[in-house]
Amino acid sequence: MNCLLNTVFFIPVFIYAFYISDFNEHLPFIETIFYTVWWLLFGLLFLLYFAKNKTKIVFYFIISIFTIVFQLLKADGLFYSFSMYKPFVTHPLIVFLVFSGGSFILWNKFIRQVALLSDQLKTTNQGINKVFQDSIFSLAEIKAESDEQGNVVKLWIEKVNNAFESSFNINLHEVQNQEADYVFNLLFRNQFDVNKILLFERPKTLEFYAENLECWLKVSVLKPEHNKFYLIFEDITKTKKTIEELEAGKQRYKVLLEAIPDIFFVIDKDGMYEDFVIKESDLFKIEDASIVGNTIFDVGFPENMADKIYKYIQNCINHNSIETIEYSLNTPNGTFLFEMRLAKLNSHSVISVARDITRQKTAELNLEKAKIKAEESDRLKSVFLTNLSHEVRTPLNIITNFSWMLAEPDLGNDEKIEFAEAISQNGKQLLNMIENTIHLSKIETESVTAKVGFCKINPLVRDIYNQFLSQVPDFGKFKINLKLDVPNPVFGFDTDGRLLSAALGNLIDNAVKYTSIGEITFGYEMIKNEGVKFFITDTGIGIPKDEIENIFSRFYRVKNQINEASSGSGIGLPIAQHYIGLLGGELQLESIPDKGTKIWFTLPFKEGQGYLRVVS
Numbered sequence: 001m002n003c004l005l006n007t008v009f010f011i012p013v014f015i016y017a018f019y020i021s022d023f024n025e026h027l028p029f030i031e032t033i034f035y036t037v038w039w040l041l042f043g044l045l046f047l048l049y050f051a052k053n054k055t056k057i058v059f060y061f062i063i064s065i066f067t068i069v070f071q072l073l074k075a076d077g078l079f080y081s082f083s084m085y086k087p088f089v090t091h092p093l094i095v096f097l098v099f100s101g102g103s104f105i106l107w108n109k110f111i112r113q114v115a116l117l118s119d120q121l122k123t124t125n126q127g128i129n130k131v132f133q134d135s136i137f138s139l140a141e142i143k144a145e146s147d148e149q150g151n152v153v154k155l156w157i158e159k160v161n162n163a164f165e166s167s168f169n170i171n172l173h174e175v176q177n178q179e180a181d182y183v184f185n186l187l188f189r190n191q192f193d194v195n196k197i198l199l200f201e202r203p204k205t206l207e208f209y210a211e212n213l214e215c216w217l218k219v220s221v222l223k224p225e226h227n228k229f230y231l232i233f234e235d236i237t238k239t240k241k242t243i244e245e246l247e248a249g250k251q252r253y254k255v256l257l258e259a260i261p262d263i264f265f266v267i268d269k270d271g272m273y274e275d276f277v278i279k280e281s282d283l284f285k286i287e288d289a290s291i292v293g294n295t296i297f298d299v300g301f302p303e304n305m306a307d308k309i310y311k312y313i314q315n316c317i318n319h320n321s322i323e324t325i326e327y328s329l330n331t332p333n334g335t336f337l338f339e340m341r342l343a344k345l346n347s348h349s350v351i352s353v354a355r356d357i358t359r360q361k362t363a364e365l366n367l368e369k370a371k372i373k374a375e376e377s378d379r380l381k382s383v384f385l386t387n388l389s390h391e392v393r394t395p396l397n398i399i400t401n402f403s404w405m406l407a408e409p410d411l412g413n414d415e416k417i418e419f420a421e422a423i424s425q426n427g428k429q430l431l432n433m434i435e436n437t438i439h440l441s442k443i444e445t446e447s448v449t450a451k452v453g454f455c456k457i458n459p460l461v462r463d464i465y466n467q468f469l470s471q472v473p474d475f476g477k478f479k480i481n482l483k484l485d486v487p488n489p490v491f492g493f494d495t496d497g498r499l500l501s502a503a504l505g506n507l508i509d510n511a512v513k514y515t516s517i518g519e520i521t522f523g524y525e526m527i528k529n530e531g532v533k534f535f536i537t538d539t540g541i542g543i544p545k546d547e548i549e550n551i552f553s554r555f556y557r558v559k560n561q562i563n564e565a566s567s568g569s570g571i572g573l574p575i576a577q578h579y580i581g582l583l584g585g586e587l588q589l590e591s592i593p594d595k596g597t598k599i600w601f602t603l604p605f606k607e608g609q610g611y612l613r614v615v616s
């Protein structure tokens with residue numbers, strides 16, 4: 001370029017050779033003057049455009065003026081007007097001056113513009129540099145070196161800022177123009193791969209733990225130019241620690257929430273659920289979609305309850321009060337009872353803490369029931385004790401009196417038999433009552449257990465039948481029947497004969513006691529090969545429907561004429577029921593007042609013990 005620029009100075013020589021000297025024969029001087037002007041202008045423009053040295057241009061301009069003047073002088077046309085008739089083509093010197101002057105003006109403007117822009121660029125660069133240097137983040141400027149194919153082959157550190165120097169305890173001159181890979185591996189003990197972030201995977205940011213510096217660093221990349229990168233290092237140790245603490249706090253919060261037996265809802269002032277927390281351990285599950293965004297009017301509360309909750313929410317927000325409501329909720333896992341507490345969260349929402357009080361309420365209810373039962377039992381016990389003294393005294397008096405009467409010398413045979421029967425019957429009654437009282441006390445102390453062993457049923461049932469026949473020789477107006485389904489005299493199965501006999505005895509005793517006409521039938525029947533159904537039917541006074549539930553309570557007696565006239569303690573049925581339960585059966589009863597009563601229960605009869613089994 002320098003050579004070309006110097007060549008331009010030969011243009012006047014070229015002009016002289018072609019247009020001015022005597023060699024030029026083809027055109028007169030004056031005709032070539034404008035060729036000279038245009039050539040000189042071309043040279044001037046070339047210099048203006050390419051020359052960096054201003055003197056070169058001025059020098060060329062002066063030579064050009066001399067050349068034109070010289071040619072004009074030689075052609076004797078310095079003052080000759082060339083363009084009398086062509087107003088736009090005037091004196092060559094003026095043409096040259098006008099064009100060169102215009103070019104100078106444009107050139108000058110261009111030069112000033114360039115100077116201005118370079119000034120601005122300088123300021124900008126200074127600004128960037130200042131920002132780079134003063135940034136609180138550690139910055140490194142990296143230059144990429146590429147091969148002929150444009151592939152980056154090396155990354156060089158151009159510069160680092162003050163923060164970088166102080167953070168990583170290194171000086172600029174130690175890292176400047178060093179390979180980035182080498183410097184960062186040295187600084188961060190291979191924890192940070194600069195090639196990975198700039199060339200391979202190119203994530204926008206990357207976090208790593210610099211073990212030697214004991215800090216977490218976050219690196220971000222800026223790429224202002226094709227082969228230039230800025231790496232921004234940010235110490236995020238505090239942020240990381242805060243996140244870890246928050247995580248730990250969250251975990252604590254979760255554990256705490258799990259430990260608190262409550263469900264939390266955030267409800268806005270219009271009754272809309274904004275958020276909720278239900279613990280993993282909660283029995284009932286609520287899907288997010290079925291709560292958040294819905295209002296208390298949509299989630300299944302009865303209308304009046306929803307209205308009540310809405311009113312309480314308003315109270316809570318307006319008066320900053322704490323409101324408590326109890327309600328029940330039907331869920332797929334059953335009905336649950338809740339106690340809801342509402343407290344103001346902010347000016348437009350409340351926090352509702354709902355506690356599942358199902359167990360507590362059930363326990364309270366059971367306690368209440370147990371209390372009533374205990375009171376009733378207490379009352380019945382006193383009645384029983386009063387009865388008992390009467391029950392004991394009556395037969396004892398009869399026995400004592402009749403015993404003395406038996407001793408009368410002039411007593412007839414019939415009378416003797418009658419007195420002896422009275423003594424015997426009252427004695428048995430007394431015995432029965434004492435036995436029942438013993439049974440009850442054993443039940444109370446939970447010392448009765450079923451001692452299962454092979455039990456011959458037919459003899460057992462027949463014994464009870466005979467016992468009643470002998471006890472009540474004249475059944476008056478009613479008949480007593482025995483029904484044994486299996487004729488085999490030694491038929492039996494595994495059960496506790498003692499408990500079975502006591503239960504049957506009490507049930508038949510009742511049937512006899514509450515029947516005055518008709519018949520009593522008792523016995524058993526086989527239910528396939530699986531069970532033995534025992535039954536006692538009578539045609540007695542029956543039991544009113546609303547009393548059936550009560551008669552299984554201890555010491556309870558239905559108020560009726562027979563009970564008022566006869567003895568009884570109200571423990572026969574509960575004892576029978578308890579024993580049958582121990583034997584694996586369940587006492588069932590059907591009764592129609594004035595028609596009669598049917599009581600039955602089925603005991604398990606396992607196969608293999610064959611109801612036709614003969615035991616020697």
Ligand code: ADP
Pocket residue numbers: 506510511514538540541542543551556557558559563567568569570571572573574597
């Ligand atoms: P009790 O000593 O009064 O017979 P139980 O416990 O054996 O006591 O019976 C409770 C009540 O059940 C009796 O008072 C009676 O009113 C009623 N009851 C029991 N069995 C019969 C029956 N077969 N027919 C009518 N009432 C009966």
